[in-house]
Amino acid sequence: MEKIRKLRDTHTTTGLGISGQGMDRRIEKKVSKTQLALFAVAAIVILAGAWWAFDTLAGGRSLTVNSQRIAISPVTTGTYEDFIPLRGRLVPSSTVYLDAIEGGRVEQVLVEDGERVQAGDLIAVLSNTNLQLEVLGREAAVTEQLNNMRTIELQLEQNRLAHKRNLVEIEYQITRLGREIARQRELVGKNLVSQSTIDNLEDELTYYRNRREVTLESQATDASMQEAQLQQLRDAGEQLQAGLGFARKNLEDLNVRAPVAGKLSGFNIEIGQSITRGGRLGQIDDPDGYKLNARIDEYYLGRVDLELPATAEHNGRDLELRVAKIYPQVKEGNFEVDMAFAEQPEGLRRGQTLQTRLTLGDNADAVLIPNGAFYQETGGNWVFVVTPDGSEAIKRNVRLGRRNSEFIEVLDGLEPGERVITSPYTSFVGMDRLSLNDD
Numbered sequence: 001m002e003k004i005r006k007l008r009d010t011h012t013t014t015g016l017g018i019s020g021q022g023m024d025r026r027i028e029k030k031v032s033k034t035q036l037a038l039f040a041v042a043a044i045v046i047l048a049g050a051w052w053a054f055d056t057l058a059g060g061r062s063l064t065v066n067s068q069r070i071a072i073s074p075v076t077t078g079t080y081e082d083f084i085p086l087r088g089r090l091v092p093s094s095t096v097y098l099d100a101i102e103g104g105r106v107e108q109v110l111v112e113d114g115e116r117v118q119a120g121d122l123i124a125v126l127s128n129t130n131l132q133l134e135v136l137g138r139e140a141a142v143t144e145q146l147n148n149m150r151t152i153e154l155q156l157e158q159n160r161l162a163h164k165r166n167l168v169e170i171e172y173q174i175t176r177l178g179r180e181i182a183r184q185r186e187l188v189g190k191n192l193v194s195q196s197t198i199d200n201l202e203d204e205l206t207y208y209r210n211r212r213e214v215t216l217e218s219q220a221t222d223a224s225m226q227e228a229q230l231q232q233l234r235d236a237g238e239q240l241q242a243g244l245g246f247a248r249k250n251l252e253d254l255n256v257r258a259p260v261a262g263k264l265s266g267f268n269i270e271i272g273q274s275i276t277r278g279g280r281l282g283q284i285d286d287p288d289g290y291k292l293n294a295r296i297d298e299y300y301l302g303r304v305d306l307e308l309p310a311t312a313e314h315n316g317r318d319l320e321l322r323v324a325k326i327y328p329q330v331k332e333g334n335f336e337v338d339m340a341f342a343e344q345p346e347g348l349r350r351g352q353t354l355q356t357r358l359t360l361g362d363n364a365d366a367v368l369i370p371n372g373a374f375y376q377e378t379g380g381n382w383v384f385v386v387t388p389d390g391s392e393a394i395k396r397n398v399r400l401g402r403r404n405s406e407f408i409e410v411l412d413g414l415e416p417g418e419r420v421i422t423s424p425y426t427s428f429v430g431m432d433r434l435s436l437n438d439d
Helices: 002-013 033-059 129-189 195-252 374-378
Strands: 062-066 072-074 076-080 083-092 095-099 104-109 122-127 255-257 262-265 280-285 290-297 309-314 317-331 334-341 353-359 364-370 382-386 392-397 399-403 407-412 419-421 433-437
Touching (some): 382 433
Parallel strands (some): 062 433
Antiparallel strands (some): 072 419, 083 290, 104 122, 262 280, 309 317, 309 353, 317 334, 382 392, 382 419, 392 433, 399 407
């Protein structure tokens, strides 16, 4: 027993333990590299979320920006000049277009493009066989209508004469019978003629009197109806005559004449060319008068009115203009205006461009910031304001008013002396503040 106890103590001292104890030892688990990488990513995400939440609570989303790559401008006070710069193109003050009233084939071209013409000058001759045949057909229809009208007039006159002859005959018989009855009454008193003879004469007299009334009524009715028919024929004849006049005028219009005096342009037709009805032949421009045509951004459509003043520079002097016509149709974000010169300047030519300033309102003292590309992204509702130490730019809501090519009027939200970022905000739209550095 003593030997066994010693042996057990020996095993305990050496750490071997009792029999079977080594098989129950705890085995430590090993962690793989993949698990370590996943733990690291999760920790980074958690830290980033915590930083974003802290940053949002502290002042919103931010972005670090190189201050050398942005434009920073001061808020100032000054005189706001309410104008917009334009580039206008000289066009003739009046233009008359030459369109073919009737189509045809070009037979002659009597003037060249660019020549001056006088009102009424023959400039081209067209031919149109169908139109010539149409005129001949209208002339034949008018002639036939006139013949019909003459025939009816002759019938009317013959009917009138026939009724007149009948009335003459009836009046004669009434007169004759009246006298005969008077003579027969004397003979009846002497018992030389029977009463039946007088009765027969009186019956005949009554017949002719009734016949006269019927004849008069028939004459009036026939005259009224035939006169109405004759009037209809006259009206139809006048319409045919008018149609024939228009057809002859269209035929005459194949001889193209200048409607006004001026300079012929865009006149490029050739002999033998077929011109469609209503086709553009060219135009006649006023060679001495010009107006300025300019395109303006649709943003100003509600502010541009007739008679607004403008100035254009030419040969070192300012030319006075007024808005004469506004074309409200917007094309590609712009609309057009025509501006008339107060006095026609010399030395100008068609198509020449002039730099122009269109005045929209009176000058006024205001808080100003330079006009920049930032306006396109913000619409003038907010800007980035640089802190006094220049380390950050904070997003701030503002209210901006009128703007020209140089400045924007500040109505609320900015004070003179502050600085704002006026370069494009394309990369900053979602940010609330910018950290500025020189790196």
